[in-house]
Amino acid sequence: MRSHPLFQLILLRYREFIREPEALFWNFAFPLLLVAGLGIAFREQPPDIARVAVVTPQLAQSLRQDKQLVVDELSAEAALAALRAGKVTLIAEPGPSGEVVYRYDDTNPDARAARMLVDRAVQVAAGQTDPVVSTNALVREPGSRYIDFLVPGMIGMGLMNSGMWGLVFSIVDTRRRRLLKRIVATPMPRHYYLLSFLCWRLILLPLEVGIPLGFGVLVFGVPLRGSLLELAVWCLLGAFTFGSIGLLIASRAKTIEGASGIMNLVQLPMWIVSGVFFSADRFPAFAQPFIQALPLTALNAALRANMLRGESMLQMKQQAAALSVCLLVSFLAALKLFRWR
Amino acid sequence: MPPAALRVSNLKKTYKDVVAVNGLDLEVFPGECFGLLGPNGAGKTTTIEICEGLTEPDSGIVEVLGLRWETDSKELRERLGIQLQETQLSDKITVLETLQLFRSFFRQGPSAEDAMGLVQLQEKRDARVGNLSGGQKQRLALACALVGNPDLLFLDEPTTGLDPQARRQLWDLITQFKKDGRTILLTTHYMDEAQQLCERVAIVDHGKAIARGTPRELITSIGVEHVIEVSTGSGAVDLERFRSLPGVRSVDRIEGGAQLQVSELHSTVPAILAELTHQNLPLTELRTHSATLEDVFVALTGRHLRDA
Ligand SMILES: Nc1ncnc2c1ncn2[C@@H]1O[C@H](COP(=O)(O)OP(=O)(O)O)[C@@H](O)[C@H]1O
Numbered sequence: 001m002r003s004h005p006l007f008q009l010i011l012l013r014y015r016e017f018i019r020e021p022e023a024l025f026w027n028f029a030f031p032l033l034l035v036a037g038l039g040i041a042f043r044e045q046p047p048d049i050a051r052v053a054v055v056t057p058q059l060a061q062s063l064r065q066d067k068q069l070v071v072d073e074l075s076a077e078a079a080l081a082a083l084r085a086g087k088v089t090l091i092a093e094p095g096p097s098g099e100v101v102y103r104y105d106d107t108n109p110d111a112r113a114a115r116m117l118v119d120r121a122v123q124v125a126a127g128q129t130d131p132v133v134s135t136n137a138l139v140r141e142p143g144s145r146y147i148d149f150l151v152p153g154m155i156g157m158g159l160m161n162s163g164m165w166g167l168v169f170s171i172v173d174t175r176r177r178r179l180l181k182r183i184v185a186t187p188m189p190r191h192y193y194l195l196s197f198l199c200w201r202l203i204l205l206p207l208e209v210g211i212p213l214g215f216g217v218l219v220f221g222v223p224l225r226g227s228l229l230e231l232a233v234w235c236l237l238g239a240f241t242f243g244s245i246g247l248l249i250a251s252r253a254k255t256i257e258g259a260s261g262i263m264n265l266v267q268l269p270m271w272i273v274s275g276v277f278f279s280a281d282r283f284p285a286f287a288q289p290f291i292q293a294l295p296l297t298a299l300n301a302a303l304r305a306n307m308l309r310g311e312s313m314l315q316m317k318q319q320a321a322a323l324s325v326c327l328l329v330s331f332l333a334a335l336k337l338f339r340w341r
Numbered sequence: 342m343p344p345a346a347l348r349v350s351n352l353k354k355t356y357k358d359v360v361a362v363n364g365l366d367l368e369v370f371p372g373e374c375f376g377l378l379g380p381n382g383a384g385k386t387t388t389i390e391i392c393e394g395l396t397e398p399d400s401g402i403v404e405v406l407g408l409r410w411e412t413d414s415k416e417l418r419e420r421l422g423i424q425l426q427e428t429q430l431s432d433k434i435t436v437l438e439t440l441q442l443f444r445s446f447f448r449q450g451p452s453a454e455d456a457m458g459l460v461q462l463q464e465k466r467d468a469r470v471g472n473l474s475g476g477q478k479q480r481l482a483l484a485c486a487l488v489g490n491p492d493l494l495f496l497d498e499p500t501t502g503l504d505p506q507a508r509r510q511l512w513d514l515i516t517q518f519k520k521d522g523r524t525i526l527l528t529t530h531y532m533d534e535a536q537q538l539c540e541r542v543a544i545v546d547h548g549k550a551i552a553r554g555t556p557r558e559l560i561t562s563i564g565v566e567h568v569i570e571v572s573t574g575s576g577a578v579d580l581e582r583f584r585s586l587p588g589v590r591s592v593d594r595i596e597g598g599a600q601l602q603v604s605e606l607h608s609t610v611p612a613i614l615a616e617l618t619h620q621n622l623p624l625t626e627l628r629t630h631s632a633t634l635e636d637v638f639v640a641l642t643g644r645h646l647r648d649a
């Protein structure tokens with residue numbers, strides 16, 4: 001009565017994972033903390049609340065009539081200091097001949113908005129009335145907030161990190177210990193060893209994606225507009241692509257230091273340009289063909305298209321192609337280069 | 342003569358500019374423990390890993406259990422027990438888990454629990470590998486080599502780096518495996534290990550087997566039965582006069598005295614004492630030991646095993 005070698009190898013993956021508290025932290029706790037922290041930092045502010053400073057009680061009184069303004073009554077010096085520190089966006093002060101002077105930075109959109117609000121409040125207080133009556137109908141759409149942008153990016157980044165780290169660390173460490181050679185010296189078919197990583201990724205994936213996704217959906221109301229099945233396919237495609245890149249990096253490396261050097265070289269640019277924390281479109285046009293071909297850019301774009309805009313895979317063919325090509329090329333190269341000792 | 346369990350002939354392997362194995366021949370018979378004895382860098386690991394099918398030789402014939410690696414690797418893997426030099430098993434899993442893992446790789450063999458018993462690690466059953474001592478780790482590696490109930494056991498430097506007590510414990514285990522009728526090929530650079538464990542030994546130097554036989558035969562072959570060391574304090578001895586004493590094969594100067602290889606003690610020792618009186622030198626120390634494989638190595642190469 002013996003258990004199947006593949007089962008034992010998956011058990012080994014599980015045991016090594018669960019007995020490494022750092023891995024648990026980086027895989028599960030860290031992305032959650034990041035989503036929670038950034039979600040709170042960039043939570044929805046009630047719009048158009050402008051903080052302004054005034055230097056006379058009269059101005060303060062007239063501006064406080066407007067609910068969209070927060071008014072600080074300060075001395076002239078303190079008001080200037082607050083403006084420089086960015087605590088207020090505008091100072092309203094009396095001019096030499098009884099007019100009102102607005103002191104603000106006209107390149108700052110918030111300051112320009114504040115200028116309009118303050119001026120309107122000043123005019124209304126002075127007796128101006130609207131010739132046309134107007135009311136507002138407000139629409140606040142989930143899907144356009146920062147947290148909506150962030151959660152798919154975090155899922156993509158998580159797939160990249162755990163897909164590469166777990167595999168690279170484990171294989172290179174096994175090689176360094178000369179355990180890889182020892183395993184090859186048994187009758188166990190070699191491909192089971194690699195297969196065990198694949199199976200382990202499949203087992204871990206629902207948790208890795210589910211935890212940040214569930215958190216985003218339940219706590220922040222991040223929308224899930226696309227097909228869930230297609231979302232799962234995107235995650236699988238991403239996981240396998242990054243797994244293959246990891247396998248390629250691990251195919252020769254003899255030390256963890258060497259491997260993590262290469263890994264940082266591969267990952268760091270993608271953390272920055274691939275639209276995890278801010279849109280990849282912010283980079284100049286000449287760099288776009290390169291940026292769009294990166295697997296993390298493609299994955300993040302696809303996840304956002306699915307979750308936020310409900311687009312189907314057919315609308316994201318370019319991203320599917322970028323990921324598939326990367327997967328295939330790195331997997332074949334890894335098989336060719338892989339050293340079993 | 343029974344068919345050999347392992348037959349190697351004219352084996353060669355070169356790494357870039359290093360000739361690791363240079364025309365080595367070897368024959369190991371079923372049921373015997375055969376030792377490859379040689380200094381570091383002699384080519385022992387390269388040889389044994391070629392026999393294990395882990396390294397490709399440049400040329401030469403390797404026949405293991407009557408089979409060839411090119412055609413029968415699948416069957417050979419099932420029938421060999423392998424312990425590599427310096428393998429570190431996974432630190433995070435326990436002794437039992439390690440053995441269950443390795444047991445699952447083989448078609449047949451003892452259970453993981455039984456393999457643990459073979460190397461007396463039962464009390465460490467649920468200890469993580471990372472928390473074992475060097476000797477315990479080495480015994481676990483040995484158990485991993487036994488889980489497939491191998492017909493031939495390869496042990497590469499099984500006791501290197503262990504303290505004397507752990508070494509002795511490992512020797513007892515290996516002696517037990519021999520009693521169970523297993524065929525073993527082991528490498529070592531400890532002459533006492535080869536002398537203690539091996540029925541036959543090949544002395545390996547610079548990728549060649551420079552001598553072969555039972556430890557007894559090898560020692561007899563150099564015509565030296567005993568080694569005598571005399572210390573004379575500060576006075577320098579006249580080596581030439583020692584050389585002509587009865588039964589002396591060779592003489593070397595050592596720190597503070599001389600070392601003599603002799604064929605018998607009872608006539609030579611009195612002659613040495615008389616000679617020292619004659620040279621008017623004080624005798625501060627006199628030591629004798631029976632010749633060992635170390636002395637064989639010295640006689641053959643002019644170097645010592647440890648500093649070769
Ligand atoms: N993979 C390798 N690449 C280059 N040189 C090697 C390699 N393996 C062994 N050697 C060299 O071959 C010689 C024999 O090594 P080895 O078989 O390990 O000796 P031993 O096990 O007797 O100490 C040494 O000089 C060693 O440096």
Ligand SMILES: [Mg+2]
Pocket residue numbers: 382385386387426498
């Ligand atoms: Mg060696």
